Amino acid sequence: xxxxxxxxxxxxxxxxxxxxxxxxxxxxxxxxxxxxxxxxxxxxxxxxxxxxxxxxxxxxxxxxxxxxxxxxxxxxxxxxxxxxxxxxxxxxxxxxxxxxxxxxxxxxxxxxxxxxxxxxxxxxxxxxxxxxxxxxxxxxxxxxxxxxxxxxxxxxxxxxxxxxxxxxxxxxxxxxxxxxxxxxxxxxxxxxxxxxxxxxxxxxxxxxxxxxxxxxxxxxxxxxxxxxxxxxxxxxxxxxxxxxxxxxxxxxxxxxxxxxxxxxxxxxxxxxxxxxxxxxxxxxxxxxxxxxxxxxxxxxxxxxxxxxxxxxxxxxxxxxxxxxxxxxxxxxxxxxxxxxxxxxxxxxxxxxxxxxxxxxxxxxxxxxxx
Numbered sequence: 001x002x003x004x005x006x007x008x009x010x011x012x013x014x015x016x017x018x019x020x021x022x023x024x025x026x027x028x029x030x031x032x033x034x035x036x037x038x039x040x041x042x043x044x045x046x047x048x049x050x051x052x053x054x055x056x057x058x059x060x061x062x063x064x065x066x067x068x069x070x071x072x073x074x075x076x077x078x079x080x081x082x083x084x085x086x087x088x089x090x091x092x093x094x095x096x097x098x099x100x101x102x103x104x105x106x107x108x109x110x111x112x113x114x115x116x117x118x119x120x121x122x123x124x125x126x127x128x129x130x131x132x133x134x135x136x137x138x139x140x141x142x143x144x145x146x147x148x149x150x151x152x153x154x155x156x157x158x159x160x161x162x163x164x165x166x167x168x169x170x171x172x173x174x175x176x177x178x179x180x181x182x183x184x185x186x187x188x189x190x191x192x193x194x195x196x197x198x199x200x201x202x203x204x205x206x207x208x209x210x211x212x213x214x215x216x217x218x219x220x221x222x223x224x225x226x227x228x229x230x231x232x233x234x235x236x237x238x239x240x241x242x243x244x245x246x247x248x249x250x251x252x253x254x255x256x257x258x259x260x261x262x263x264x265x266x267x268x269x270x271x272x273x274x275x276x277x278x279x280x281x282x283x284x285x286x287x288x289x290x291x292x293x294x295x296x297x298x299x300x301x302x303x304x305x306x307x308x309x310x311x312x313x314x315x316x317x318x319x320x321x322x323x324x325x326x327x328x329x330x331x332x333x334x335x336x337x338x339x340x341x342x343x344x345x346x347x348x349x350x351x352x353x354x355x356x357x358x359x360x361x362x363x364x365x366x367x368x369x370x
Contacts, residue, residue: 057254059246060309061302065277081164089311093157097222100182104208107192109230140340142176147365154369199256205265217261244278283346290346298322324351325362333362
């Protein structure tokens with residue numbers, strides 16, 4: 001697969017009263033000799049976000065924070081064969097070749113690069129291990145016979161707009177045999193802005209494409225670039241707007257001008273700063289890295305099924321395959337651990353039109369469809 005790792009050249013906090021209450025609780029627990037894990041849990045509890053729904057013109061597949069009151073439940077937005085093909089955008093509907101995911105560590109704040117015992121890139125500014133955890137997850141997809149990836153293979157392009165099921169003759173999303181991690185690059189040539197705009201994130205994706213030698217639209221046809229901002233930053237004001245990530249492509253005019261070949265990219269903040277708000281401990285209590293793979297898995301799946309939004313597979317509401325199953329805690333489509341050859345990782349389910357004997361539903365497992 002040719003993994004490339006190279007080096008170019010505050011955490012959000014709850015409201016003041018909540019911070020004060022947390023400090024008092026921690027002090028009281030310490031005085032009583034009680035476990036500091038309880039204090040840690042208090043610190044990780046989601047802060048309430050009551051902002052109005054944000055402008056989603058370019059924020060496709062937006063993952064709302066768990067505390068944000070704007071996200072809808074799957075049952076409220078979808079029933080039966082929910083996802084419809086939208087006819088493609090710039091000739092692209094879904095990923096049809098071997099998926100390739102490039103991780104872009106945006107900014108000098110990531111610090112000194114190293115390598116861990118598993119061969120994954122590490123960074124001195126990433127004490128929690130966000131980057132190596134994400135590398136292991138992406139490298140493990142399509143290994144060990146996992147069937148989470150099989151759910152996405154039911155979707156295709158080259159069919160009429162409005163259809164809900166793909167014939168075997170149409171180009172389907174392939175099963176990602178052997179992993180999807182295609183490269184890792186720390187762009188330390190500049191400091192990441194505190195609050196990068198959507199346009200700046202798209203420009204960084206184009207910069208990464210050039211770094212990896214993908215200088216044409218054809219060479220980016222099955223690629224996606226995950227632009228990860230460093231700890232303490234607020235890309236696209238995700239904290240204030242109450243979301244954890246989104247994806248788009250550089251041809252979206254609502255982002256502003258982004259010269260270069262058409263590329264798909266994801267805005268992935270350093271979301272462990274937000275703890276439980278963005279999935280910390282959602283499946284495995286106490287593990288703040290749960291949200292890293294839940295949220296990126298959400299955006300990865302949606303980029304596969306709607307690579308250049310919104311020409312791929314969406315519901316009539318505009319929701320994508322991951323949106324319909326976000327933060328689900330009960331039922332067969334609840335978030336859970338996925339076992340890969342590279343480890344065990346928390347993931348959410350994605351929408352399957354084929355689930356429940358064709359009635360549709362959130363699914364974490366499906367045989368490969370061709």
